[in-house]
Amino acid sequence: MADRTVVVSAPGKVLLAGGYIVLDRKHTGLVFGLSARIHVLAQEIHTSEGVHISEIVVQSPQFLNATWRYGYHLVDDGGGIKVTQLQSGVPVDSNHFVETTLNYVLSYIAEMDKRRRAHGFQPASLVILADNDYYSKQKQSAERPSSSSSAGETLPPTTSEEHVSSNSSSTIRPKDETPSTTKTEKPPRPRFRHFGTTLRDAHKTGLGSSAALVTSLTAALLSHYLAPSLFDLATPQGKRVLHNLAHVAHCSAQGKIGSGFDVASAVYGSCLYRRFSPTLLSSLPNPGEPGFASALAELVNAGKWDCEIQKEKVGLPPDVAIRMCDVDCGTQTVSMVKKVHAWRDGNPDLAAKAYHDLQSKVDDLARVLREGKTEEIPAVMGPFRDLMRKLGQDCGVPIEPESQEGMLNALEKLDGVYGSVVPGAGGYDAAAVVMKDDEETEKKVKGFLREWSAKHEIQVRLMRVKGETDGVRKEDVREFKLWTHCC
Ligand SMILES: Nc1ncnc2c1ncn2[C@@H]1O[C@H](COP(=O)(O)OP(=O)(O)OP(=O)(O)O)[C@@H](O)[C@H]1O
Ligand SMILES: C[C@@](O)(CCOP(=O)(O)O)CC(=O)O
Known part of the structure; x- marks a missing residue:
């Protein structure tokens, strides 16, 4: 049988302008x-001969x-396919986004490829690798140096969980290719660092990890299980x-x-986005409810998807970059949206004017x-x-x-900084800077943030991440060979 190993990646997002108004279909x-x-x-x-697992x-x-x-x-x-988390050894937190995605995607696959109903799903392993900017550095983070050439570059510290599962054929760790480094050599910056924490305790930087994860996990499952005649990521369909x-x-x-702008950009990349009708x-029944699988397939394959993704409306001057500053604080987006909606409902005329004015700036x-x-x-x-x-x-x-206001005002005074904003819902998450795309400006901004952090006893830093137009894409599996069972 053909090797169905596949790697798919999807980008994070920054809603540069249009927070709150984009929840309303009238706006973008x-x-x-x-x-x-x-x-x-x-x-x-x-698995070894004679060993059968269905996991x-x-x-x-x-x-x-995090296994x-x-x-x-x-x-x-x-009712479709329902997954159940299996616990053995050290209890593991559930991962709601992963579990929900599996319920939806496996149900869709079983509906599209009827043979699955009789033969079930081959056991599969899925490995999630997030670029380092999704999480703030935490001081206790443990890193060990390893190979600098390929994608699976950093070894996780040994955990009790790994101890429990180390005999399993289905738990993988990057193959140990640790080079010998002398004491004085600085270890290479790992492409995928170990964050030294559980997911629950990790400090997110607000780049939209859940949408990028759900999108890349969905694409990887569809590409792995369905024949190219039933699903081909390279086609518009x-x-x-x-x-x-x-x-x-x-959702x-x-x-x-949410308005869904984050999933739209994970799939299509940068765009001017108008949401779909919430109705x-x-x-759609919930997973497991009668009729769920066929209703899901119908909705996904046809459905009245009225969202608009206008890629041609978005571009960047060649020497301009969108950069992100990690402010290392959290924001409660849901409660902020509730308050904004309560105000909008109580003040319809004022809100309509405010939303209209904001829309004209989004367009400008x-x-x-x-x-x-x-x-x-x-x-x-x-x-x-x-x-x-x-x-x-x-x-x-x-x-x-x-x-944030004080910091952005001061930042905007720097030569080469054209503008800044607290993107998306705003709050204490990351800030976005539109700036000249050159080393000199980067140096100035970094220096400014260092001084600002020291003066105000906070931790603000310029992340490596940049605005980019690409959406979801297949990656070269050979670059991830340290994470595969074979090759
Ligand atoms: N690297 C990862 N590995 C496994 N699960 C992940 C990973 N990143 C995100 N998730 C899943 O996504 C959830 C985080 O979703 P949440 O909506 O809280 O954040 P977010 O999408 O990153 O938010 P924001 O838009 O502010 O960046 C985690 O609890 C987990 O279920
Ligand atoms: C407030 C809202 O309009 C934007 C939220 O953006 P972010 O998660 O802060 O990047 C909500 C949404 O559109 O889903």
Whole structure:
């Protein structure tokens, strides 16, 4: 049988402009994909002769205690495939986004490829590898140097979980290719570092890890299990199916609260985004309920998807970059959205005016970036920030908190910085900077953030990540050979 090992990656996102208004179908948001990606490697699990296992094993080897084993069964009355997390040895936290994605994607696959109902799913191993910028550095993080040439570069510290599972044929660690380094040599920066923490305790930088993960996991499962005649990521139809299925799974895992701009950019990359009608998903049964599988397949394959993804409306001048600053604080997006909506519902006229004004700035910003009018960026981003700050004040929500306001005002005074914003929902998450794409400006910004951090006793740093237009893509499996069972 053909080797079905596949690696798919999807980008993170930054909603540069359009937070809150994009939740309303009347409006659009300007979203950029990011160079920070989440990769998922899918491969068969090879067992010794006579040994049969029926598991799907998902691992996130950059975190402690992050191996999730699932059994699966076909539910009667067309309820689809339901997975159950298997526990053995050290208890492992559940991973709601992974589990939900498996329920939706395996149900869709079984519906599209009827043979699966009779023969079931071959056991599979899925390895999640996130680019380093998705999480803030934590001081206790343990790293060991290893090979600098390929993707699986850093060895996780030994954990009790690994001890438990070390005999299993289905748990993988990167093959140990640790080179000998002398004491004085600085270890190479690992492409996928170990964060030295559990996922629950990790400090997210707000780049949209869950949407990138759900998208790349969905694409990896579809590519691994379905023949190319049924799913081909390289075709527009393949992307449409991926987009719809990942949307449904992500919405379900999130509790149906988002506009979906993050999944759209994970699939298609940078775009001007108009959301789908929320009613689209309202009649879909839940996984396991009668009729779920066929309703899901129908919704994904056809459905009245009325979202708009306009890629041609988005561009960047060649010498301009969108960079992100990690502020290393968290933001409660859900409660902020609730407060903004409560204000909007209580003040419809004021809200309509505010949303209209914000939309015109979203359009202006898209236009000046697309048309390469670098000199006009400050005159658009400044008033956009003012309007977002005003919205926050009206709703009693810290969309641009004072601490961020002071920092961004000072940052914008630097030569080469054209504008900045607290993207998406705002708050204390990452800040975005639109700046000249050269070393000199990068040095200035880094120096500024170092001084600002010291003066204000906070931790702000410029991340490596940059705005990028690409969406989901297949990666060269050979680059991930340290994470595969074979080769
Ligand atoms: N590297 C990873 N490995 C396994 N699961 C992950 C990984 N990254 C994200 N997840 C899943 O996504 C969840 C985080 O989703 P959540 O919506 O809270 O954050 P987010 O999408 O990163 O938010 P933001 O838009 O602010 O960046 C985790 O709890 C986990 O279920
Ligand atoms: C507030 C909202 O419009 C943007 C949230 O963006 P972010 O997660 O802060 O990047 C919500 C949404 O569109 O899903």
